[in-house]
Amino acid sequence: MNHESEIETRERLTRLWREAEPSVQAYVFAAVRSVQDAEDVVQQVALTVARRFDEYDGARPFVAWALWLAKSRVIDHYRRQEREKLVFSEALLEQLAEALVQRQPQRSARQEALERCIEKLPAKSRQLLELRYEEDASMERVAEAVQSTAASVRVLLFRIRNLLAECVQSQLSKEVL
Amino acid sequence: MNDTERQLIDLMLDGALPEVECANLMAQIEGDAEAVAYLADRALLHSDLRHSLKRREVRQWATAAASPQTKRVVSPASRWFAWRPPMAAAAVLALLAAGWFWVGSREVRVLALVDASGTISWSEDGKWRTDLAIGEQLKAGTIETVGEATSASLRFRDGTMLNLSGDSELSFSENGQKLLVLRKGSLSAQVKPQPKDKPMLVRTASAEARVVGTVFNLAARSEDTLLKVDEGLVNLKRLADGSTIDVPAKSSAVASLDSGLKLNSTTTPEPLADWRFDFTHTMAPRDWRGFSDGACMMARPYVASRKASGEVVTHFGISVRTAQLVPPLSLMVRDKSVIRYRLKQTQNKSLQIMLLTSKTSGGYGGNFEARVDGSELKPDADGWCDVAVPVSAFKPLSPKHLSPVGNIITSALISSLQTDTKLTVVRFELKSEPGL
Numbered sequence: 381m382n383h384e385s386e387i388e389t390r391e392r393l394t395r396l397w398r399e400a401e402p403s404v405q406a407y408v409f410a411a412v413r414s415v416q417d418a419e420d421v422v423q424q425v426a427l428t429v430a431r432r433f434d435e436y437d438g439a440r441p442f443v444a445w446a447l448w449l450a451k452s453r454v455i456d457h458y459r460r461q462e463r464e465k466l467v468f469s470e471a472l473l474e475q476l477a478e479a480l481v482q483r484q485p486q487r488s489a490r491q492e493a494l495e496r497c498i499e500k501l502p503a504k505s506r507q508l509l510e511l512r513y514e515e516d517a518s519m520e521r522v523a524e525a526v527q528s529t530a531a532s533v534r535v536l537l538f539r540i541r542n543l544l545a546e547c548v549q550s551q552l553s554k555e556v557l
Numbered sequence: 558m559n560d561t562e563r564q565l566i567d568l569m570l571d572g573a574l575p576e577v578e579c580a581n582l583m584a585q586i587e588g589d590a591e592a593v594a595y596l597a598d599r600a601l602l603h604s605d606l607r608h609s610l611k612r613r614e615v616r617q618w619a620t621a622a623a624s625p626q627t628k629r630v631v632s633p634a635s636r637w638f639a640w641r642p643p644m645a646a647a648a649v650l651a652l653l654a655a656g657w658f659w660v661g662s663r664e665v666r667v668l669a670l671v672d673a674s675g676t677i678s679w680s681e682d683g684k685w686r687t688d689l690a691i692g693e694q695l696k697a698g699t700i701e702t703v704g705e706a707t708s709a710s711l712r713f714r715d716g717t718m719l720n721l722s723g724d725s726e727l728s729f730s731e732n733g734q735k736l737l738v739l740r741k742g743s744l745s746a747q748v749k750p751q752p753k754d755k756p757m758l759v760r761t762a763s764a765e766a767r768v769v770g771t772v773f774n775l776a777a778r779s780e781d782t783l784l785k786v787d788e789g790l791v792n793l794k795r796l797a798d799g800s801t802i803d804v805p806a807k808s809s810a811v812a813s814l815d816s817g818l819k820l821n822s823t824t825t826p827e828p829l830a831d832w833r834f835d836f837t838h839t840m841a842p843r844d845w846r847g848f849s850d851g852a853c854m855m856a857r858p859y860v861a862s863r864k865a866s867g868e869v870v871t872h873f874g875i876s877v878r879t880a881q882l883v884p885p886l887s888l889m890v891r892d893k894s895v896i897r898y899r900l901k902q903t904q905n906k907s908l909q910i911m912l913l914t915s916k917t918s919g920g921y922g923g924n925f926e927a928r929v930d931g932s933e934l935k936p937d938a939d940g941w942c943d944v945a946v947p948v949s950a951f952k953p954l955s956p957k958h959l960s961p962v963g964n965i966i967t968s969a970l971i972s973s974l975q976t977d978t979k980l981t982v983v984r985f986e987l988k989s990e991p992g993l
Contacts, residue, residue: 406601410603415572420798427762471587472583479596534564538567545599548602
């Protein structure tokens with residue numbers, strides 16, 4: 381492969397991976413409990429995608445192919461953890477991948493809408509999200525920081541996410557109109 | 558689905574649901590299209606929130622750095638965790654693109670090219686240049702050495718030296734921290750002490766090395782990474798499973814893509830002055846140049862250099878890369894050393910023999926070349942002949958490294974240059990012959 385076509389291939393791979401990465405992350409973070417393990421699995425998926433990119437059939441959605449590779453890496457992870465039973469069965473991993481592929485066309489619009497929705501949240505809600513996601517804090521640590529209980533934080537976070545999901549949906553509906 | 562089930566899914570995505578309950582919950586939702594759809598939506602929301610909030614954190618840090626009076630107080634540990642995903646993503650993209658991702662350092666001259674032989678290319682903003690001059694200062698980018706006997710020595714501003722040899726490709730950047738991606742080939746480095754919290758990072762497709770100051774060699778091979786440490790200590794991480802190992806001086810380790818293999822370090826053997834490799838009963842390692850069938854080693858074409866027009870010059874050769882044996886073997890060149898081959902060609906054409914060397918302390922030792930005229934070859938009735946070349950016949954390719962004596966051979970290459978003479982070798986030998 382000459383330099384120019386190699387550069388073109390790399391640029392194509394980078395662009396496709398950037399688009400698919402959030403869905404791959406969602407998939408892996410759902411199936412792998414520890415944040416650090418999930419990050420490592422995502423990294424392994426990225427490396428596999430890069431190594432096997434010449435096998436990718438451009439006629440298929442890239443995200444479907446990346447999620448197919450991610451499924452194998454998740455199962456490898458379960459095996460390394462010596463799980464007797466998979467937390468996610470192979471069938472469920474496939475169903476989840478299919479659902480994520482269906483949602484891919486709206487990904488960037490959803491992310492932009494979410495940014496706007498976060499801005500609209502009350503300060504206390506944003507603080508809870510920041511503690512939870514910026515610092516990867518456990519429920520207990522978040523509760524300690526806001527002088528509340530873990531149970532209460534769980535409920536609050538559930539409600540905040542529901543509000544955000546509704547807000548994102550509403551923003552997307554307006555865009556369609 | 559009821560609200561309790563939805564909450565449980567959220568808890569699971571927060572990592573706050575015990576594993577047994579996770580498994581039970583997932584068994585319940587399997588095949589339930591509505592529940593799977595909710596799980597997908599929620600998993601995306603969690604992922605987007607993580608991504609979005611970490612990005613906000615990074616932006617706030619950038620703002621805080623620009624305005625000291627607004628600086629936030631965050632513990633070093635939490636700061637690391639906050640940066641971890643962007644850093645991981647950047648590293649992954651680096652490997653995917655190997656174009657450049659450390660945008661902030663693009664305009665800064667990072668490295669100086671201090672020595673070179675053979676064809677070297679450097680990417681500048683996506684365009685490749687092959688007209689590099691010794692002493693030229695390079696911005697963050699990608700440098701490629703083309704050809705088995707090509708090498709490039711590079712120096713960071715703090716005096717850290719890098720040497721690329723053979724067919725290698727290295728992306729580099731320094732923006733408070735030295736970040737390297739070795740996409741292929743071999744890199745040796747003499748690293749000046751680095752800040753402990755900002756070690757030099759070298760990534761390959763299968764491993765990451767963290768270096769705070771040491772002398773080492775790293776070879777990115779097709780399915781693994783071979784690290785040989787001469788001085789100091791290098792922390793090697795296998796990307797396949799995240800396992801790490803500290804590799805001390807005079808030791809080596811292999812990080813394979815196969816995480817089933819144990820990651821451990823072994824002591825590097827003392828240098829040998831006499832060594833022989835018999836291709837008639839030993840299969841050559843995969844990363845040696847040539848084709849081995851267990852009975853002989855046949856020459857393979859390789860890119861020896863590239864002309865300014867982009868046209869490649871192909872040679873036909875066989876390499877013995879002792880540095881890529883496991884553990885790496887060190888062959889010491891002495892003043893009475895002789896390089897011997899038993900070989901065969903279909904025509905008595907001239908041969909080129911190259912020695913690629915490193916210093917005993919681990920740095921780059923120079924490349925050396927000897928020519929054997931076709932008329933000097935005396936094949937027997939079956940076409941086989943023995944070639945013996947004393948070390949004194951090897952000429953340096955760079956005035957900075959005048960003699961291979963006292964150096965370690967990392968690779969020995971024999972080629973019939975541009976003619977395919979079906980060069981076949983059955984034996985390679987390094988021998989110290991006091992009678993010379």
